[in-house]
Amino acid sequence: MSNTLLERGARRLFEKMRDRRILVVGDVMVDEWVWGSVSRISPEAPVPVVAVADHSFTLGGAGNVASNLRAVGARVTLAGAIGDDVEGQRILGLLDEQDVDRSAVIVVRDRPTTRKTRIVAHNQQVVRADWESVEALRAGDAARLCDLVARLAAECDAVILSDYAKGLISRELVGAARAAPIVAADPKPQNITLFDGVTVLAPNAAETTIATGIVIKDDRSLERAGSSLLKRLGCRYVVITRGERGMALFGADGTRAVVPSVARTVYDVSGAGDTVIAVLTAALAAEASIEMALQLANFAAGAVVEKLGTATASPDEIVALVGGNGDG
Numbered sequence: 469m470s471n472t473l474l475e476r477g478a479r480r481l482f483e484k485m486r487d488r489r490i491l492v493v494g495d496v497m498v499d500e501w502v503w504g505s506v507s508r509i510s511p512e513a514p515v516p517v518v519a520v521a522d523h524s525f526t527l528g529g530a531g532n533v534a535s536n537l538r539a540v541g542a543r544v545t546l547a548g549a550i551g552d553d554v555e556g557q558r559i560l561g562l563l564d565e566q567d568v569d570r571s572a573v574i575v576v577r578d579r580p581t582t583r584k585t586r587i588v589a590h591n592q593q594v595v596r597a598d599w600e601s602v603e604a605l606r607a608g609d610a611a612r613l614c615d616l617v618a619r620l621a622a623e624c625d626a627v628i629l630s631d632y633a634k635g636l637i638s639r640e641l642v643g644a645a646r647a648a649p650i651v652a653a654d655p656k657p658q659n660i661t662l663f664d665g666v667t668v669l670a671p672n673a674a675e676t677t678i679a680t681g682i683v684i685k686d687d688r689s690l691e692r693a694g695s696s697l698l699k700r701l702g703c704r705y706v707v708i709t710r711g712e713r714g715m716a717l718f719g720a721d722g723t724r725a726v727v728p729s730v731a732r733t734v735y736d737v738s739g740a741g742d743t744v745i746a747v748l749t750a751a752l753a754a755e756a757s758i759e760m761a762l763q764l765a766n767f768a769a770g771a772v773v774e775k776l777g778t779a780t781a782s783p784d785e786i787v788a789l790v791g792g793n794g795d796g
Contacts, residue, residue: 475790477756478764482783484754486541491620493645494530494630494637496548496573497582497600498555498562501526506589518589527562528584529742530630532780533654534568536746536768537628539780542753545624547572547617549605549636555581572616576609582634604635618644625753626650628745629666631659638662652749654741655679660701668705668752669697670745676708684708694718705758709744709769717762725759730770730789743772743781 503522510517537544550556563570579601587594627648631637633656653663657678682693697706706718717725747768751761767789771781
């Protein structure tokens with residue numbers, strides 16, 4: 469397909485996405501960013517001293533998936549759990565700012581809101597500090613969330629399961645999500661068996677290697693790994709994201725496709741997987757073919773890795789990258 473046709477198809481899909489309602493279910497967190505510069509080493513320890521110039525907060529984890537969906541115009545509901553704390557309230561405020569329906573975000577009192585603090589100097593991450601619990605939700609909280617997801621999924625065009633292994637995703641929650649016609653999952657390898665039968669599974673190469681035991685080093689091992697996940701989980705599609713090597717598609721119907729990365733410069737890969745699963749699912753919900761959805765997700769990922777921090781890509785940015793990538 470020429471890029472002129474791909475560009476026209478992308479514009480049509482973005483228009484259709486505005487009517488689609490997508491439920492995001494998963495581990496929501498706050499990403500805290502401390503930006504600065506380094507000019508000296510601390511006299512107290514052999515570590516850099518960062519002179520802070522800016523300080524910001526963004527939605528992370530499943531919240532970043534929701535942000536990416538809103539960026540392309542979809543109507544979004546988020547289901548997840550936050551702590552009864554300041555960071556939980558911060559998440560609710562950030563969701564309100566982006567017009568994300570947060571009626572299925574429950575407050576739990578026995579765990580903190582997940583928070584990741586990154587200190588960045590001269591466009592490079594110096595250190596990250598995490599506040600979190602990875603224990604499973606208490607039975608009562610888990611049941612309440614499952615009931616909300618089952619009801620909302622039945623009213624949505626698609627569900628995205630965003631798994632960061634913080635104790636939220638369970639077999640029961642995945643089962644509740646299946647009330648939607650399309651269920652996409654971005655899994656952590658330790659939870660891979662929970663996602664059997666989903667529409668599309670989208671792990672990265674490292675996660676795929678852990679889940680399958682197959683080291684991806686060439687086309688043959690890539691085929692073995694993708695086919696292994698298809699057979700093991702009974703998904704309709706598996707999409708393996710490979711960073712600078714692009715993305716690979718495996719379909720239960722025998723479909724195979726590989727698309728190269730389109731990123732011109734890579735500044736930060738934080739949250740790129742969130743962008744992929746968001747745009748891929750939104751495109752499928754807008755009735756795109758899996759091949760077209762893959763192409764669009766790949767261009768969206770190319771746009772966000774050119775930005776620092778967890779970021780989103782607008783339809784105009786994605787279409788501009790499509791149009792500027794030459795004919796394929």
